Amino acid sequence: MVGLEDLAMLDTQIWMRSGEITAQRLHCAQSTVSRRNADTLRRLGLSMQRDEGEWQLQGDQQLLLMERAVHQLHRLRLASDSSLRLEANFWAGPQLAQPLPESWIGGCWDHVGMHRPLQLLRERVIDAWIGSYQPDLPDSTDPDLVVIDLCRAPVYLIADAQHPLSGRSGLTRLDLDPYPSLALPAGLFPKTEQTLRGLGLWSSEARMKRYKPEAWQGRTQDQVTLSYATPLALAVMPGLVRLDFDLGLISGESLVIRRDVVEERAVQVLLTTLRERIEQLAKRHADLIPISSSAAQT
Template sequence: MVELPVLEAFDGLLWLRAAVQVERCYGITEATTSRYRKRCLQLFELAMERRQGEWELIGDTSLLLRERHVHQEARWRGFRPLRLEATYWSAPLLSSPALQGWLLGESNIVGVSRTFQLLEERVIDALITGLPDLPTSRNPDLVAIPIIRMPVFFVVAPGHPLLSRDQLSLEAIAEFPSLALPEGAYPLVEQALRSLGLWSDGVRMARYRRDLWEGRAEQELVVGYGTALSLVASGDTLCRLPLQLPFGSGDGLVVRREYAHHPSLQALLVELYRRYLPIVRNHVEVDFDLGFLARIGM
C-alpha cells in the first residue's frame, strides 16, 4: 500500500507534467516529489520517459492500476480532493472561486487521447472536454454528459481579405490556410474540417499555447475557429466571419462509468450549471443541453 501523498505526487507528474505544478496543486515540494517518484518507480518496477512533452510509463502497470483504484475510491469518499481536468476556455469559469472538493488541473491538454487515458487509468476523476469528440455510449469505461451546446465559427485577423468579401462561402475560406492540430487530436472535428477542404496548416501543440493558436490567426492570413467561450477566454481580438461551420461544439463532462451517479458528481453538475448560467444568459447562441438540465432537475 502506497501512502496517499506519495501516489499524489507521482500521478501529479503524469497529470500536470512538472514538479513545480505538483507543488502548486498539492503543496508537495519539488524535492519531495522527486523522492516519491523514485519510490513509486522502484515499488511498481516501472520506468518513466518523456514523449512529446508528456510523461509516459514503461513496464507492467497492472499493480499500479490496482493501487490507483484504491486511492480513487478514497477520493470519492471524501478523504482527498477529487481531480478535474478541463479545456482552456472553461477553466476561467471553474477556477474562481475554486470548486469545493475538487482540484483543477492546468486545463491546457490538447486532444482527447491523453485526457481519456488519464481518466481511464484513474489519474484524474472527471474531465470537461469539447463536443463533438466525446466517448460514445459503447465505451465500456467512460460516460459523457453534455453540458452546453454552441456553434463554431471562423475567425480571422482584422484586415483579413475574407472580411471584405461580399459573398462568403466555404470554398472561399478554403483558399486560405486554416489552423490544424496534430493528427487524431480531435478525430471528429478533424474529419469534418478535412471534408470541407480545411484543417491544412498544422500546429504542433500538445499543451495549449495562445501564441500557437489564436496568435497564428492574429499575425498571418490563417483562418482559425472560435466559439463564444473560446473568444472570451483568449481575449476576443479576432474577427468573426459571418459563416458558421456545419457542426456544433460545446462542453461535456466525462467520468468513469461507476461514478456516473455518485452524489459528489451530482453536486458538481449542479455547480457547473451555476457557473455556466451567465454564459448562457449573455450569449443567445449558447444553450444548456436538455439532458443535462433533466439530470439536475431543471
C-alpha cells in the same frame, strides 16, 4: 500497498508533468517528491519516462490501477480538502472551472487533443475532465467513460478583425479558398477534421504539443489565417471576430467521468455547479444552449 500521500505525489507529478509543481502543490521539497516517487515506483515494479513531454509508466500496472481505484473512491467519498482532480482546456478551464468548485483542484488547462486527458481519466490519475470536442468524444459504447453533455453551440469560422473577409456577408467556399486555415496534427479530432477538410479548411498545421496562444489564435494576427471557435472559445480570444460562413459543425462542453463513479455525490455536486455556470454563460452567449440533466448523458 501504497499510501495515500505516496500515490498522490506520484500521480500529481504524472498529471502536472513537473516535480517542482508537485512539490508546490503538496507543500514539500522537490527532493522529497523525487525520493518518494522513486520509492513508490520501486515497490510497484515500475519505471517512468518522458514521452513527448508527458510522464508515462513502464511495466505491469495491474496493482497500481487497483490501488488507484481505492484511492479514487477515498477522494470522492471521504476527502474533506481540495483533493479531487479536474482538467479542462484553455477556454473551459477559466470560464467553467474558475473559481474551482469546492473540494476540486485544477489542472494544466493546456492539453492539445483528447488523448492525454482520456488516458488520465481511464487510469484514474484525474477524476473529471471538461471535454470541449463533442463530435469526437467517446460514445455510449465506451466501457469505461461516460460523457455528460452540458451545452451545445455552433463552431464559428473566425479571423482577425482586420481580415479581408471580416464584416462581409454571405461568404462562400470560393471566398475562403485564398486563405490558409489552422489545423492540428492529423487524427486528433477525426470527425471535426473530416468536416473542416470537406470545406477546404484545416490546411495549415499548428505543431504545438501544448496549447500556446501564439501558436494557435496568435497565427491569425497575420490577418489572413482562418480559425474556428465556439462562443466560449471566442470569448477568450481577443481581437478575433466571427465570419459569416456556416461550418455546419456543432460542438459544446461535456463532463467526462468514469462510469463506475458517476453517481458519487462529489461528481453530482460538480455537475450541478457546472450546469449553473452554463446557465449564466448562456445569458451572455445567445448561441450557447444548455442541456437539461434528463438529456445530458451518453
